[in-house]
Amino acid sequence: MSKMQYRANAINVIARRDIKSTVNGLGIYVVASLAFLVSMLFVRSNLKGVTENGLMVMVNPLNFPFFIAVTIGATYLALTSTMSVSRERDQGTLEVLFYGPIDSVAYVLAKFFEQLVTFLGLVIVYMIVFFIISKLTNFGMDGSFLAMACLSVLLAASIVAFGLLLSTLCRSARTSVILLLVLLVLFLAADIVSGILNSMSAKDMSVTLVYVRVAVDMLNRGLQWISPFGYLNRGIAAISLGSANLILSSIGASLLYTIVLLALAMRFLDRRGVRK
């Protein structure tokens, strides 16, 4: 058997076991329902707009609620990915796996596919539900809805890769989750602060504040290439502009990002070791 066949078997067996335990667990259902409820709030407000004004202003009224639902799902995956490797190392079960025919490449890929398949399941369920809602409400669905679904899978892939990288870095599940939260807050804060500063006109600003604005802006631009959500933002912008070139390059960038982060996660796992 070749190296790849050994790896394929390990990936298959481990991902299947983990998916089974996700399906048997409670967390995914709680998050899926919660995400669905939140998205329904948006659908309802759109519906209200139609009944009150008698006309539809939005082109694709279901796209945004669907996007909210899958983003909540993907954020949950960020959390579970971030805990996955560090928790298994902490419990010592990672060590036992590595007595056998598995290496860091196969293990990281197993965790990646496990999360991605879970997400695909979630997206398919949401697509069915939103299709039914579209029939019930007469809200239209077009190609951009499908593009949104594809975009969300790319988003999930980069989020999972990001989570796995953090997970291989940390000793315990707790530290890795704290690291995730800190980074997410940092990404969000940089984005919000630079948004606020950019909305202010330079005339009203002191010189220091202008420098701060430039610095925050640069930091934010940098972070937008590190944060998986940065890739999402560029994807959404590309879809709404309808530019095929931009869409393709944003897909390419997310894929590259995912691959680089997974490769780093494999390296970190090798260096950090699999023992408690």
Add this chain to the structure above:
Amino acid sequence: MIQTEGLTKKFGSLTAVDNLNIHVEKGEIYGFLGPNGAGKTTTIMMLLGMERPTAGKIKLFGKDLAENYFEIKRRIGVLSEFQFLYEDMTAKEYLGFFADFYEVENPDRKIDEVLSRVDLLDRKNELLGGYSKGMKQKLGMARVLLHDPDLLILDEPQSSLDPYGIREVRDIIMEENQKGKTLFISSHILSEIERTCHRVGIISNGKLLAEDDLTHLKHQVANEMEISVEIEGYTEAIASSLEELDFVKSVVYEDSRLTVKTTMDDDYRAQISRVISSHGGVVLSMVAKEISLEEAFVIITEQNLSLLTKEGQAS
């Protein structure tokens, strides 16, 4: 089967394993002995590629692990010192998972077979979270046997077991060896090692002090042989004649037993018997008492006595 050359592991300033040269032959049971913290587990982890050696080379099945990683890993079964299980699984599910992982044929039959070998077949549908420490260790043993490995590496396999469990695992060790399997067992239950192992390596403070078969090892360590003679018709003359022999170190008579201590270089029982007869005594029984592995172990590790030649080969 296992061969290391200058294997060294440093954790910061601590040298956990120091220039280790071990040789495990195919088909043997090799006992890897050493006090707590001697470096046994660290050595095992390096053999498996799970700790990166600071220096040195390792060959398993005559090959480099890095070059034949998956093939070699598939042929090894490892029981760790502590058991880390998926506590939310039953024994059957747990072994089922590992059967898939190692691509075992006829998994259901094999699972029942290994569970019955560790006497856990009737508990196979129980959650592992409810297993006792000893049961977990036995389940770990079942996992080791699942894919029929050619090399079994067992780190303290009997540490949590009751006497029944100890015997079950001993039987498994012997059975696997009968099938031609090689076993590398780290332990400090020396009576068990003495019962099962062909050869031992003794490690202390990361250094290999001895590597030898059991009899030879004991002979090297002990500087005298104690022979206990049950005797009829004892006279003082017997004792004094024996004391005159140059290989005899001491003679003590007590409760119709004569205890003769001789040098280790040869078996002197026949000569002793002749001396006793020549003075009209009758030998009813004669036993040469060997030192135990435990005594040898204590002597070697306490005195940091190296029984290896300069090249690190067993003398």
